[in-house]
Amino acid sequence: MTTPRGDGELIWLTEPADRAGEQLSRERIVAAAMAIADEDPRGEVTMRAIATRIGTRSPMALYRYVRSKDGLADLMNDEVFGQLEIPRGQGWRACLRGLGHSASAALERHPWWARLAFSRPPLGPNALAVYDGCLAELDELGLDAATRMGCISIVFGQVYSTGLAALEERAMRARIGVQSEEQLADLARPYLDRITEEGAHPHFIAWANDPGRLAPPPQDFARTLEWLLDGLERDYAGG
Structure with a gap:
């Protein structure tokens, strides 16, 4: 996210300057910033663009x-956390599974969150509610504090890494002007033809020339998440 440099202080230590009858408010500014970031291939937003959007x-x-x-980043980050839903009362695995799918859905709506989530500590009210709810569901496992938070972090890590890869690919496609896998393959075809003739990388070339290579991979997000949960269950729940 491209915005003017800040002082690093958490926005949660200050009260909003909203005043009755004024055109501006935190809510309007954050909503405009998120809309701009949603539209931009790289998820970038500037204060000037926000001001223009608001008028x-x-x-x-x-x-x-x-x-x-940094204050704007805190507010945007926490706004997305407010969209997450986690199952309660169904056990730790259902909670973390719901967290993963809910966070993945939020990234579909706001791809820039994958980058922004790494830039500021998630300490807003919505983020705290999410973490508190997940920690409560993990109580049944009797784990120490570091391990409980680690279980949550590994789910978020899978979500963010998948989302960050998608965001960077979206930005790359916008930069070079391609919209589909087929167009990207056509762009690379002259080079692939050359290395096919050279014969130095036969296994890669066999993959590149396989018409089924563009099919959805079996290791989609849902399956990868289940692999992670299987590992956590084996190590911490006696599975």
Whole structure:
């Protein structure tokens, strides 16, 4: 996310500057920022773009409400956490499975979250509610604090790594002007033809020339998540 540099202080330590009757508010600024980031292939947003979207002449006016670029990142990050839903009362595995699928769905709506999630600590009210709920469901396993949080983090790690790869590919496609796997393959075809003739990498070439290579892989997100949960169950739940 491209925004002016901030001071790093958590936005949760300050009260919003919202005033009755004013055009601006934290809610409007964050909603505009998220809409802009959703539209941009790289998920980038600037204060100037937000001001233009809202209809405010000076981007500097936004800082009264979000304090800094880091404050805006905190608010955007926590807004996405507020979209997550985790099952309660169905056991730790159902909770983490629901967390993974809910977070993956949120990334479908907001691809930029994969990058933003690594840039600021998730300490907003929505994030705390998600973590607290997951930790509560993990209580049944009797794990120490580090291991309980590690179980949650490994699920988020799979979500974010998958999402970050998709975000970077989306940005690459926008940069070079391709929309499909077929177009990307056509772009690479002259080079593939050359290395096919050289014969130095026969196994890779066999894959590249296989018409079934574009089929959905068997290790989709849902299956990968189950593999992770299987491992956690084996190690920590006596499975």
